[in-house]
Amino acid sequence: DAGVTQSPTHLIKTRGQQVTLRCSPKSGHDTVSWYQQALGQGPQFIFQYYEEEERQRGNFPDRFSGHQFPNYSSELNVNALLLGDSALYLCASSPRRVTPYGYTFGSGTRLTVV
């Protein structure tokens, strides 16, 4: 059974460009969360999607937006990229009614903004 799949694994973009990252949740999971992890830091919560709507949001600007599709997969979009957006972007999926060990993380997308 595949876990959480993220694509692409690595990406290089130029300042001011836009980027879309993709996440396929683990089979049976309907809730997707996105995290940003800067070098040397712990992951920071960006937002969570359930039933195709944003349910929770962390302290990130509106340049960060997302979408969830009927098959529960999700996209993270970042507009007007800044150098500071360079980070590992992690997707985590879970059932909506989640047990404490029910979160499954993908291996992430490494975004470099130059």
Place this chain on the structure above:
Amino acid sequence: DAKTTQPTSMDCAEGRAANLPCNHSTISGNEYVYWYRQIHSQGPQYIIHGLKNNETNEMASLIITEDRKSSTLILPHATLRDTAVYYCIVRAYTGTASKLTFGTGTRLQVTL
């Protein structure tokens, strides 16, 4: 979520027990202690969680002090594969998916 404090880094010899401490002095009565780890180039992985009793599973043991202001994650026989960043998280368990608040964690280096 209550704030946690962990040492930045620790070393452990392979085969020995690794004891990773975490302080959470402002923990509330309904908040659980969770431990995740992140091996290089992978996403975080759940290890164990507890409320007030000590817990053990196939990966580790969790010892929570009686006043619940601190806890220790124990890897009984550390191997090189246990080299990772370990995160202690304190949060209420609501039963529905919600954000996890990670700190900077403890970087555990297991050596021969």
